[in-house]
Amino acid sequence: MQVNLSYKQIIKIAGPICLALILPQINHMTNAAFLGHLGEFPFAVNGIAGIYYLVMHMISYGLNNGLQVLFARRAGEMNYGGMGRIFSNGFFLALVFSAFAIFITYAFAPAFFSASLHDGAIRDAASGFVRIRIWGLPFLMLMSLCNAFYIGTGNTKLLAITSIFQEIANITLDYGLIFGNLGMPALGLNGAAYASVIAEMTGFVAAYCLLFLLKFPAKFRLFERFKPDWQVIKNILTISAPLIVQFLFSIGSWLVFFIFIEHLGQRPLAVSNMMRSVFGLFGIFTWALASTCNTMVSNLIGQGREGDVLKLVKRIIGIAFLCASFVCLLINLFPYQLLQIYTSDTTLITDAIPSIRVCTLVMLLSAMTAITFNGVTGTGNTRINLLIEFASVIVYLTYCIVIIEKWRSPLHWAWGAEFVYWITMGGLAWLYLRSGRWKGKVLA
Numbered sequence: 001m002q003v004n005l006s007y008k009q010i011i012k013i014a015g016p017i018c019l020a021l022i023l024p025q026i027n028h029m030t031n032a033a034f035l036g037h038l039g040e041f042p043f044a045v046n047g048i049a050g051i052y053y054l055v056m057h058m059i060s061y062g063l064n065n066g067l068q069v070l071f072a073r074r075a076g077e078m079n080y081g082g083m084g085r086i087f088s089n090g091f092f093l094a095l096v097f098s099a100f101a102i103f104i105t106y107a108f109a110p111a112f113f114s115a116s117l118h119d120g121a122i123r124d125a126a127s128g129f130v131r132i133r134i135w136g137l138p139f140l141m142l143m144s145l146c147n148a149f150y151i152g153t154g155n156t157k158l159l160a161i162t163s164i165f166q167e168i169a170n171i172t173l174d175y176g177l178i179f180g181n182l183g184m185p186a187l188g189l190n191g192a193a194y195a196s197v198i199a200e201m202t203g204f205v206a207a208y209c210l211l212f213l214l215k216f217p218a219k220f221r222l223f224e225r226f227k228p229d230w231q232v233i234k235n236i237l238t239i240s241a242p243l244i245v246q247f248l249f250s251i252g253s254w255l256v257f258f259i260f261i262e263h264l265g266q267r268p269l270a271v272s273n274m275m276r277s278v279f280g281l282f283g284i285f286t287w288a289l290a291s292t293c294n295t296m297v298s299n300l301i302g303q304g305r306e307g308d309v310l311k312l313v314k315r316i317i318g319i320a321f322l323c324a325s326f327v328c329l330l331i332n333l334f335p336y337q338l339l340q341i342y343t344s345d346t347t348l349i350t351d352a353i354p355s356i357r358v359c360t361l362v363m364l365l366s367a368m369t370a371i372t373f374n375g376v377t378g379t380g381n382t383r384i385n386l387l388i389e390f391a392s393v394i395v396y397l398t399y400c401i402v403i404i405e406k407w408r409s410p411l412h413w414a415w416g417a418e419f420v421y422w423i424t425m426g427g428l429a430w431l432y433l434r435s436g437r438w439k440g441k442v443l444a
Helices: 007-036 041-075 080-116 120-152 157-179 189-213 217-220 230-264 268-280 286-302 304-331 334-339 346-378 380-404 417-435
Strands: none
Touching: 007 041, 007 189, 007 268, 007 286, 007 304, 041 080, 041 120, 041 157, 041 189, 041 230, 041 268, 041 286, 041 346, 080 120, 080 217, 080 230, 120 157, 120 189, 157 189, 189 217, 189 304, 189 334, 230 380, 268 286, 268 304, 268 346, 286 304, 286 346, 286 417, 304 334, 304 346, 304 417, 334 346, 346 417, 380 417
């Protein structure tokens, strides 16, 4: 469970994570394509409602990124008992946070959409969608806890198995519940929400079946003391709370971006939903390597090898940039063929081309920045992550307010906001890693 700096080790950890990430993105792509063929309206609604759910998911993502740091640190220290205590208390926190997200959605989401969206039909449809979709969050959070444990202990191959079960269920149910195929009712947009909830339940069951079949609970004492340990919870939240706030800032700003896009009209919103899907699908190499960087940096520090951290980060950046360059070349060579997956409307595809050119350039920048930023996460100084995120979001939102809301610029200029976000974040994260101020950080 102790990592080294070899390219082989990096690929060994990142490969299964990449496979696990590509399956949900293929599902989102399929989901978007199904809804796109229903028409521009459900496609546009899915864009804004999907981002809202992503904001709620960031509670899970922040919690489990913090847990991943702790699992990897304990793995580097060969501390099995500590990993068990982290897991059982992480399980408790996942249930509490998901209950909070469900309450927020039912109490405030309709009012939020009413206050922020101009199109009444989109507002009502989005409110109905998220009230269904949010019930998948508890299962997603508990599955993500399991995945964080697998990544932190180097068992990343198991992520792919969990994802396969989840995505087969999701794509099958999307096909059935959106269009009324396979003897299922035709529910249209809401069919996609029901399909996703059931798929997340399936992924949860698969993840925990693997956990028990492979006897991890006995080896790592995962459920030995299955009741809240307030000191362990405090330690988890010390690492995870800044990450949760950071990711809420990050994706929350993206939600604001999509709200501003909705103010430009239904078509720009539909185009932006395609861009979101493309960005997500072809960014999987970056995010897999970023997660790998997080884990390997924490593991190296747990081994007492702080001097190797910057060398590792540079190696992973090199791999990520090569992957992103290949993807960008592919997209720019075949943009029409790619966008035809989502819609047969040639005018919609033509309108999307300038934005997709911008998004491919953003992919190159984000490949370097995401690795560097997750290197900071791996040091355990997650408050620094929060400060960097806060500064980046301020710059990002300032751009959005001026370029989109005030000047009503063309859509591809709106997507230029991603440039200022990733440049600010990457610069600050690299300066912090180079400073060495993270050295000597002890995780209780």
